[in-house]
Structures are given as C-alpha cells and as structure tokens.
Amino acid sequence: MQRDHETLTRRDGLKWVGAVGLSAIAGLPARAEEAWPSKPIRWIQPFAPGGTSSIVARVIANEITKQTGAAFVIENKGGGGGVPAMQELLRAPADGYSFIMSHIGLLAVNPLIYPDAGYDVNKDFVPVTLVNRLPSLFVVHKDVPATDIKSFLAYAKTRSGLLNYASAGNASAGHLAIEALKLATGLSIMHVPYRGTGPALNDVLAGRCELFSAGTPALLPHIQSGALRCIGVGSPKRISALPDVPAIAELYPGFETEQWYGIHARAGTPRNIILRMQKEVAKALNAPEVVARHESESATPGGGSPEDFGRFVRQQQVRWKEVVLKAGIKAE
Structure with a gap:
C-alpha cells in the first residue's frame, strides 16, 4: 500500500510539473508582447x-x-x-x-x-x-509672375518647353501631383527629379526650377516668408492654413491630389x-x-x-x- 501511495504521489507531481510547464509556455507570447520594444x-x-x-x-x-x-x-x-x-x-x-x-x-x-x-x-x-x-501645395519661386493656377498656365503657354518642375524623385507624391495637373490642364513643363524634397526645395528656392509640389509641413514656412508663392492646393476645397489660395478644383472640377x-x-x-x-x-x-x-x-x-x-x-x-x-x- 505504501508503494502505491508513493507511485500516485510521484505521478501527481509529474502532472503538476507538466501543467506548470504548459502554463509557462502559454504565457510566453504575453510576456514577449510586454517586453516589446526592448531595443531601438x-x-x-x-x-x-x-x-x-x-x-x-x-x-x-x-x-x-x-x-x-x-x-x-x-x-x-x-x-x-x-x-x-x-x-x-x-x-x-x-x-x-x-x-x-x-x-x-x-x-x-x-x-x-x-x-x-x-x-x-x-x-x-x-x-x-x-x-x-x-494637402498637396503647388508653389512657384517668388520671381515667377503668377499668383494662381490660371495665371501660371498663361505664363507657361508663352514659354512652352522652357519651364521646369522639381520633384522629390521619380514616383514621389509631388511628381504624381504635377503629372495629374498636366493631364487636367494641358500644362507643358519638364520634370527634374531629385533625391528627396530637401534637395529639390533648395533648387526651387534658388530659382532653378519654376514649379514644385509638396505637402504643407515642408512648404508653409517658405510661403509665409515670401520666398515661395502658393498658386493652388490639391484638396477639393481651400484649406484653413492658406484660406486665400484657391483649390485647383475651383477651376478644374474633380481635381484632387494629396500626400499621405x-x-x-x-x-x-x-x-x-x-x-x-x-x-x-x-x-x-x-x-x-x-x-x-x-x-x-x-x-x-x-x-x-x-x-x-x-x-x-x-x-x-x-x-x-x-x-x-x-x-x-x-x-x-
């Protein structure tokens, strides 16, 4: 009888150890989630x-x-x-x-x-x-004689093939925005891709490219300083950050482009x-x-x-x- 009791006790103990082990394994994902992030x-x-x-x-x-x-x-x-x-x-x-x-x-x-x-x-x-x-903003250098998209299109027609637009690179949001603008308006302007908004913006500020499109974070400071002039926004309606700048959709209904x-x-x-x-x-x-x-x-x-x-x-x-x-x- 004593031997049977010891055997049962040992078996119960093994079951308990197994249960604890399985419980610990089951708890690993929760602890791993809590540990994230543990490095940069x-x-x-x-x-x-x-x-x-x-x-x-x-x-x-x-x-x-x-x-x-x-x-x-x-x-x-x-x-x-x-x-x-x-x-x-x-x-x-x-x-x-x-x-x-x-x-x-x-x-x-x-x-x-x-x-x-x-x-x-x-x-x-x-x-x-x-x-x-x-919202996508469309800007020109301060020396470009245009105050809105209509006057820029008129200016571009007199200089067909001579104007350039900068972008943050091929297939960037700004590249797509201006290509969409070209399709909507018939604008003729050459694409100059850069390796990012920063390098492109430097050349636009220097007057080497006439037109540029990017988001509000990168452009608002330069618009507010007067170095660049915003001639249109790509959102369906005017934006609160630039209430006096027309949406391009006001002249070309249905036009919309944004960065995300x-x-x-x-x-x-x-x-x-x-x-x-x-x-x-x-x-x-x-x-x-x-x-x-x-x-x-x-x-x-x-x-x-x-x-x-x-x-x-x-x-x-x-x-x-x-x-x-x-x-x-x-x-x-």
Whole structure:
C-alpha cells in the first residue's frame, strides 16, 4: 500500500510539473508582447532628410520614444524611387524592430514602373497604420509672375518647353501631383527629379526650377516668408492654413491630389507587435503637440487599424494607375 501511495504521489507531481510547464509556455507570447520594444526601432525613410516625410517621422518618432522609452531611430535611405529602402526592409528580420515610412510612390506607383524590384508590395509587406494625409501645395519661386493656377498656365503657354518642375524623385507624391495637373490642364513643363524634397526645395528656392509640389509641413514656412508663392492646393476645397489660395478644383472640377504617409512592416512580423505599433501611433497622434501641428498644417491624422490602411492602399493603387499610364511615367 505504501508503494502505491508513493507511485500516485510521484505521478501527481509529474502532472503538476507538466501543467506548470504548459502554463509557462502559454504565457510566453504575453510576456514577449510586454517586453516589446526592448531595443531601438528602425524607421526607414525612402527619401533624403529635410522633406515632408522626415518632418512627419520626427514628430511621431519623438512621441513614441516618450511613450515606450525605446529609441525610435529615423534612417534616411533616399534614391531609386524608394526601391532600395524597400529592399533594405526586406533584408531585415521580421521581428518588429524595422519599419518603413510608406507612401503613394512606394505602394501605388512602384509596382507599375519597377516590376523587377524583387518584391511584391502586397505580399512581402504588411500595413501597420496610416499616419496622416496632407494637402498637396503647388508653389512657384517668388520671381515667377503668377499668383494662381490660371495665371501660371498663361505664363507657361508663352514659354512652352522652357519651364521646369522639381520633384522629390521619380514616383514621389509631388511628381504624381504635377503629372495629374498636366493631364487636367494641358500644362507643358519638364520634370527634374531629385533625391528627396530637401534637395529639390533648395533648387526651387534658388530659382532653378519654376514649379514644385509638396505637402504643407515642408512648404508653409517658405510661403509665409515670401520666398515661395502658393498658386493652388490639391484638396477639393481651400484649406484653413492658406484660406486665400484657391483649390485647383475651383477651376478644374474633380481635381484632387494629396500626400499621405503610413507605416509598413515586413510580412511575417508578429501580429501582436503590428497591433502594438498601431496603438502607439494612434496614441502619438492624440498628443497635444501633434494635434496642434496637424491643425496648423491642415493635415488629417490617421491612426486606424492595419485593415483600414490596407483598404486605403488598394484604393490608391487603383486611383493612380490611370495617371501613371496616361502620363507615361517610367523608371529613371
């Protein structure tokens, strides 16, 4: 009888140890989620420093660093239409410590003009969240004799083939905005691509290019200083940041173009980290400093679910395919 009692006790003990082991294993994902982030997070930017994407990234990164205590490192990798930046993310581990600033060019245009990039934007990357949407501004150097889109078109007609417009690069939001403007108005103007908004803006400010389009964060200070003149906005209606500047849709009904920025990760990144990152961005967008900045720049904040952002991206892919094909945008 004593032996049977000892055997039963030993068996019960083994069961208990097994139950504890299984319980510990089951608890690992929860503890792993709580531990993230435990080291710096890379946020790859597909443009050179100084542009709208860098400004947006810096504001959000600062807030997320405050919230999580982990450094949110902005890594600029410009050039190549953003393809090298996407390839860089694809080489990184899918561990939730590398993300990319996604935008219209990377996701809606590059699949059409860089078919041999070595990745599929809809299979090899996953959406995290939309960060914000910004009205496109169309600006000219202060010495260009035009005060609105109508007078600029008249000016351009007298100089057909002689005017240039700068962009942050092939397939950038500014490139698409002006190509859409050309399709809507018949404007004749040459494209000069740069490796980011910063370098392009420098040449526009120097008067080397007559026309430029970018978002409010990069352009408002130069408009307010008088160095640049805004001749139109791409939103359907006038914006509060520039109430006296007409929307291009006032002259060409239905015209609309905007910039937008979001966050994507490598496919295979743990779902719990994707959702945690989305929550951190949503929280950052509600910070008083970020809310005030968005209001001053007439920006629309994002912060929605990965699924919401995924649907938005698919809509943008359909929307801009027509512009890319009609304008004949090619890889450069």
